[in-house]
Amino acid sequence: xxxxxKEALKAKEKKEVPIGAVVVYQGKVxxxxxxxxxxxxxxxxxxxxxxxxxxxxxxxxxxxxxCQLFVTLEPCPMCSGGIILARLxxxxxxxxxxxxxxxxxxxxxxxxxxxxxxxxxxSGILEEECGELLRTFFKELRERNKQKKRDKQAVIxxxx
Amino acid sequence: xxxxxKEALKAKEKKEVPIGAVVVYQGKVxxxxxxxxxxxxxxxxxxxxxxxxxxxxxxxxxxxxxCQLFVTLEPCPMCSGGIILARLxxxxxxxxxxxxxxxxxxxxxxxxxxxxxxxxxxSGILEEECGELLRTFFKELRERNKQKKRDKQAVIxxxx
Numbered sequence: 655x656x657x658x659x660k661e662a663l664k665a666k667e668k669k670e671v672p673i674g675a676v677v678v679y680q681g682k683v684x685x686x687x688x689x690x691x692x693x694x695x696x697x698x699x700x701x702x703x704x705x706x707x708x709x710x711x712x713x714x715x716x717x718x719x720x721c722q723l724f725v726t727l728e729p730c731p732m733c734s735g736g737i738i739l740a741r742l743x744x745x746x747x748x749x750x751x752x753x754x755x756x757x758x759x760x761x762x763x764x765x766x767x768x769x770x771x772x773x774x775x776x777s778g779i780l781e782e783e784c785g786e787l788l789r790t791f792f793k794e795l796r797e798r799n800k801q802k803k804r805d806k807q808a809v810i811x812x813x814x
Numbered sequence: 815x816x817x818x819x820k821e822a823l824k825a826k827e828k829k830e831v832p833i834g835a836v837v838v839y840q841g842k843v844x845x846x847x848x849x850x851x852x853x854x855x856x857x858x859x860x861x862x863x864x865x866x867x868x869x870x871x872x873x874x875x876x877x878x879x880x881c882q883l884f885v886t887l888e889p890c891p892m893c894s895g896g897i898i899l900a901r902l903x904x905x906x907x908x909x910x911x912x913x914x915x916x917x918x919x920x921x922x923x924x925x926x927x928x929x930x931x932x933x934x935x936x937s938g939i940l941e942e943e944c945g946e947l948l949r950t951f952f953k954e955l956r957e958r959n960k961q962k963k964r965d966k967q968a969v970i971x972x973x974x
Contacts, residue, residue: 691876692876695871695873695875695876696867696876697866697870697877697878697900697901698858698863698896698899700899703858707856707858710855710856710857711856714855716855718857730899731892731894731895731916731929732891732892732894732895732896732898733892733895734891734892734895735891735892735893736857738892739857739858739892740857740858741857753928754930756891760926760928763891766920768920769891769914
């Protein structure tokens with residue numbers, strides 16, 4: 655999970671929502687990814703999907719049956735779907751996502767037996783650290799936005 | 815939808831499960847994709863996700879709010895998630911997917927108001943044609959597999 659947090663920090667440096675993921679095979683990281691939605695302007699560039707793509711490329715195989723995914727935040731529907739499609743052996747995640755998480759929060763796609771694969775799953779891994787990264791990011795974002803608003807107001811008042 | 819079917823035919827030529835998708839903006843196709851899971855050996859290379867990626871790239875924006883997606887088969891969880899994330903205005907699909915479809919079959923992620931976007935959705939567009947492509951593909955696949963088995967048996971009997 656520490657490697658996933660390193661990825662999340664890379665996202666933070668790019669002023670992206672700090673979420674990171676890695677895919678591990680036989681104890682080795684074979685896929686890494688961090689959220690780059692704003693940088694890439696591509697809605698599909700979530701940490702998990704990028705890490706899965708890299709791992710598939712590494713293995714030369716779309717099946718990641720003996721691989722583990724570590725991700726700092728509970729996966730969304732797209733990433734949960736990607737995890738099922740890639741047949742990942744197991745998924746370990748940090749913080750819950752009550753707004754869009756589909757590995758326990760809104761529903762649990764990963765445990766839905768109607769799909770043809772159900773990975774083993776554990777949540778709450780380094781939860782405090784993973785969650786704190788996000789809370790700090792959004793707090794700072796709100797403060798920046800407030801400051802912008804104050805600056806704008808000051809300019810208007812100066813002009814009037 | 816005819817453009818999506820053209821994409822599905824490209825997948826068929828590559829011996830991939832024939833599913834195709836296009837993203838349309840102001841009447842123009844700005845993203846195309848067909849399933850290339852076996853060719854790419856990447857679990858995430860579904861038709862819809864590839865079309866969404868191309869459309870985001872074309873627009874230079876992860877938001878596809880004024881765009882429509884046409885896809886020959888009901889989206890899976892990953893692609894349904896991608897549709898929500900890209901904020902597509904509407905989704906039109908052909909055949910239902912009773913095994914993994916999450917736009918009406920197993921559940922309806924696209925209409926779930928707990929997510930921050932719900933696209934307009936219509937199913938059954940050129941359903942017969944879209945479904946027939948898949949039925950023929952799987953029928954031929956089964957026949958090829960049966961023939962392989964027969965050939966193998968013939969070799970064994972010859973050797974005995």
